[in-house]
Amino acid sequence: MNATWKVLPVLLGMLPLAGIAAPGDEDFAAGKAALVRGAGMGREGSSDAGAAYARFLAAARAGHPEAMDAVGMMLVGGRGVARDTAAGVDWLRRSAAAGNPRAHYSLGLMAAAGRHLAKDPGAAVAHWQVAAAAGHAGAAYRLALASLRGEGVVRDDGAAREWLARAADRGAPEARALIEGHGCAGPDLVLAGSEEGRGGDHGAP
Secondary structure (H helix, E strand, O other): OOHHHHHHHHHHHHOOOOOOOOOOHHHHHHHHHHHHHHHHOOOOOOHHHHHHHHHHHHHHHOOOHHHHHHHHHHHHHOOOOOOOHHHHHHHHHHHHHOOOHHHHHHHHHHHHHOOOOOOOHHHHHHHHHHHHHOOOHHHHHHHHHHHHHOOOOOOOHHHHHHHHHHHHHOOOHHHHHHHHHHOOOHHHHHHHHOOOOOOOOOOOO
């Protein structure tokens, strides 16, 4: 056999497998399609949600981080499957461990509120820092509020302004509203931040 043909398989094995789906991609896409189909037909919580959960679960078991996140949120919310908070949180943790910023964001919300997890502001901040580093706008906004309030982190108005600017740049409407309405003045933002920004996940499932 020609030496070139002997080397070719090795070279091909070193090339990126462009266009080849990762494990779970097909099931994850099918799960999203089922959710969209159900929402479009006004059948929230219908068999479409159950079908979506089944496909997400298959993808999650194949190691798909976003599917793990979807399974976790559906279990916590009882959407398309019987509510099982413990199992849902476990899937969210698996997703976060696989590097999914949305799972880190959701776990941060739970730890901050003491809902489904023990209340732990420090743990919430740690989750949001990971998510914000990956570009999650909502996490950056939560870090701004945490810095303003001194919750889970030492109060730091300068850090709060920086996180607020990042959140606004990434599209968080609450961050933009605070900047436009309060001019980033520390005391004003502390007062505003105490009540604003409790909704809006900016990417959380």
